Amino acid sequence: IHKMAKSTFEYVKTFEINDALLPNTWIVIRIDGKCFHKFAEDHNFSKPNDLRALKLMNYSAFTVFKEFDDLLLAFGQSDEYSFVFKKHSTLYKRRASKLLTTVNSKFSSSYVFYWNKYFGDQELKYPPTFDGRVILYPSEENLVDYMKWRQADVHINNLYNTAFWNLVLQGKLTPSQAEKRLCGTVSADKNEILFKEFNINYNNEPAIFRRGTLLIRKTTANEKLGKTTKVIVDIHDDMLKDKFWKEHSVVLLDKCPKHSLLYEGPITE
Ligand code: ATP
Ligand code: ATP
Ligand code: MG
Ligand code: MG
Ligand code: MG
Ligand code: MG
Ligand code: MG
Incomplete structure (x- = not known):
């Protein structure tokens, strides 16, 4: 009778949607903290950059990265992280909801x-929420432009925030005065304000603040073991320069195994 009952109800499974992603495309998953301007305030993040928070984001991303060999790259800044899967990945049969x-x-x-690894005794006041989305990129050019887009975003936000908070904290302007002061300024103007008024050379600000963090796998010689091993490293290089992509083109290489079947059998589990 148990078996019959099971098959009577099982038809409901056919309501499930097949959300397998297009083959042969890079899968990007970006997650972003929900209301983190508030979360940052509630947890006393330093302005404009809290290094503990960035390190916690990086370590959480590292935890994800080391779990899935199919991850090529991960890039993080502020309260967001992007994860890029190899274009030929068949993880979870490329089902979007499973991956995301x-x-x-x-x-x-x-x-x-x-949390405590980076914030010590400071209490985590409530569970944070992250939203997420899946994006597919069909060409290397699109994927590289995606990475450049996210890094350009760090640059623009961080330059603005660095200028803004120096005007407020050092320059004693009110937030609305600082906002007015920066309204309509271009990058060069903000660099000049920082240099002339606060003796700050923006280029000397920590690279993790200016450029975000990229996680990649590197093959290194392990002298102790006498062989090469794969390690995950965090770098803060300038991805807007083509030189970067020439040096790191290997991270985009992803040879398809000859006889891999993408969709073997029905997509259930
Ligand atoms: P949404 O839910 O729409 O994403 P949000 O408040 O999270 O809203 P974001 O555009 O994602 O808005 O911005 C994240 C905000 O979190 C930043 O503007 C900043 O206030 C704060 N924040 C995130 N990381 C840090 C950090 N390392 N140091 C200081 N502040 C941070
Ligand atoms: P998958 O990653 O595919 O979901 P799984 O190991 O989580 O693999 P499930 O079919 O989801 O497989 O089964 C969950 C299993 O977790 C159960 O078979 C059982 O072994 C264990 N489990 C979950 N909740 C309990 C519980 N409350 N008490 C004892 N065991 C539990
Ligand atoms: Mg968001
Ligand atoms: Mg957010
Ligand atoms: Mg954000
Ligand atoms: Mg389970
Ligand atoms: Mg289950």
Whole structure:
């Protein structure tokens, strides 16, 4: 009778949607903290950059990265992280919801699990939330432009925020005066304000603040073991320069195994 009952109800499974992603495309998953301007305030993040928070984001991303060999790259800044899967990845049969929820869940729980590693005794006041999305890129050019877009975003935000908070904290302007002061200024103007008024050379600000963090796998010689091993490294290079992509083109290489079948059998589990 148990078996019959099971097959009577099982038709509901056919309501599930096949959300397998287009083959042969890079899968990008970007997660972003929900209301983190508030979360940052509630947890006394220093302005404009809290290094502990950035390190916690990086460590949570590292935890995700080391779990999935199919991850090529991860790039983080502020409260967001992008994860890029190899174009030929067949992880979870490329099912969008499986990929997105597993990455987001591992990241979110790591953020909470490792909170004290970076914030010490400071209490985590409530569980943070991250949203997430999946984007497919069909060409290397599109993918590289995506990475450049996210890094340009760090640059623009960080330059603005660095100028803004110096005007407020050092320059004793009110927030609205600082905002007015920066309204309509271009990058060169903000660099000049920082240099002339606060003796800050923006280029000497920490690279992690100016450029965000890129996680990649590197093959290194392990002298102790006498062989090469793969390690995950965090770098803060300038991805807007083509020189970077020449040096790191290997990270985009992803040879398809000859006889890999993308969709073997029905997409259920
Ligand atoms: P949404 O839910 O729409 O994403 P949000 O408040 O999270 O809203 P974002 O555009 O994602 O808006 O911006 C994230 C905000 O989180 C930043 O503007 C900043 O106030 C704060 N923040 C994130 N990381 C840091 C950090 N390392 N140091 C200081 N502040 C941070
Ligand atoms: P998958 O990653 O495919 O979901 P899984 O190991 O989580 O693999 P499930 O079919 O989801 O497989 O089954 C969950 C398993 O977790 C159960 O079979 C059981 O072994 C264990 N489990 C979950 N909740 C409990 C619980 N409350 N008490 C004891 N065991 C549990
Ligand atoms: Mg958002
Ligand atoms: Mg956010
Ligand atoms: Mg954000
Ligand atoms: Mg399970
Ligand atoms: Mg289950």
